[in-house]
Amino acid sequence: MMFAGLSRNDKLLFAGFTIAALAMPLLAWPVGANYPDLLQKFAIYGIFAIGFNILFGLTGYLSFGHAAFLGVGSYAAVWMFKGVTMNVIPAVIFGVLVSGMFAALIGFISLRRSGIYFSILTLAFAQMSYNLAYSVLTPITNGETGLQLSQDDARVLDRMFTEQTAGLPSTNLFGLEMSGYPGFYFCCVLLIIAFFIALRIQRSPFGMMLRAIKTNQVRMNYTGFNTRPYALTAFIISGMYAGLAGSLLAVTDPLAGAERMQWTASGEVVLMTILGGAGTLIGPILGAGLIKYFENIFSSYNDGLLAESFSFLPDFLNDTLVFVIGPFVGEGWSLLLGIVFMAIVIFLPGGLMEGLARIHGWYRRRGQGDTGRNVAKQAAE
Template identity: 70%
Template sequence: SVLTPITNGETGLRVLQSDPRILDTGGASDGPLLANLFGIEMTGWGGFYFCAVILLIGFFVAQRIFRSPFGIMLRAVKTNQNRMIYTGLNPRPYTLAAFVISGMYAGLAGALLCITDPLAGAERMQWTASGEVVLMTILGGAGTLLGPVFGAALIKYFENIFSAFNEQTLHEIFSFLPDFLEVPVVAVSSLFVGEGWHLTLGVLFMLIVIFLPGGIMEGFARIGRLFRRSASKAEPSRATAPAE
């Protein structure tokens, strides 16, 4: 490209083999750059465990913030900023601090993605990449800590499992059906798997928004209340004896 001498590559994102190395080994002359940390390769299981440790540390820090007086103020600002203003408190410093903290977590996630996946495709710049984060939060439960974790696991499960299904796999799954039923069932099911896994995710998103506005965490809370109610009904009622 004629812009290569100016931008150091067509997109300006090219990394040369002669560039200084800090967290990567440089890779082969014709292969991708492989990141490593103290000799531990960050691709594959090594990167998975490293990201898992960072996830636990980040979750612990978020939990400490959530349960602190500062976290209570953040929840109050989230509930109703006008009431906070009427009580004489300025919510702007708290909203600014929440924005900075969220930016720190987003930057950490981006850094982990860079070292675990050295290939940056154009799909990472699409609006759906940001929309996935919103879907994860809504599906799991906004305002909770575990909710987005469950939402991310659910979306990534659909992306990696449902998107791998094809017509051959569906024929193997529904092989127990007669031929006159197997063909239409596979034809309909193929719309929701493979390249159409977004359709399944959309249907699931609609069901959760309609029946569980609080996300998966609200469903867990309802199940917990149901079990506690059934347990309280199962306990024999103790009649109080009159005092003598």
């Protein structure tokens, strides 16, 4: 039932993805990324990027304010922790719902325009939310400090069953603490579900409609389709994905700050999606993982560490390498990211997935070329 209508390839893709996601600690081990905090980030930003891709990659609307939904999801989840219970299920549901409603409101207005106007409208809304979260909405968002748990939160449900303990409680799933690997696997299961839903959307008539909107909206209108409800649905789904990611950020670390909504954060998810390959299923997750991984690795490096890791080289080579690479690590990691991103947009607009497809195609053609030549050779003999 769940898999009805999916082709064999899609089932294989999903099975492969599930296995890869569950085995992520093992897969990340050779590159030294197998600690839960980072793995959680992979899963969470993977979800964020999948959702963004539904709007940008599939429907063709470039939103520059998607982080607003991430922030709203975080705030909603933390409020649930503060007000009701430390169990993560209600928090996640609440976060997704609130950001879904927020997305419905913003999408309804923004989608009246397309192209660059849409980008600027979403940017304007995100900046508004960010500015308000910092200033007037302080009672809800706790302003610059960020929304945090505190001793005297109500936590109505928890109080009914357990005594208040000293120290801040931690997030849990029916008693299982959501930190470390359990936290990662919670995010991971949601990532798999999110991926599955995205797969179903992409293969459904609805997904076909979204792709048609991307290809030629005018023609769609002429053939009598009202495209706006479809685009709005895509926008809301995408906002809910962002809200899910935001509430998972709160699950792994119950804290929400306005800087999550800033437009640089919106820019980051654009980078992830483009880097991996907009419009593909795996690409955005790949991009999110790569960016978070390299951010983590590179930003912790400095010249000293660099010199150490090249210490097997002769001195002058070591010095040159440190001199050349030094500006790109540590503080300069964003510089490297910017350059790579530009290179991708210029040379490989389809992202890494297009690169892989090109290499694949090149191999296949070469293989065919060989057989063709062999046939010709045989015929000549």
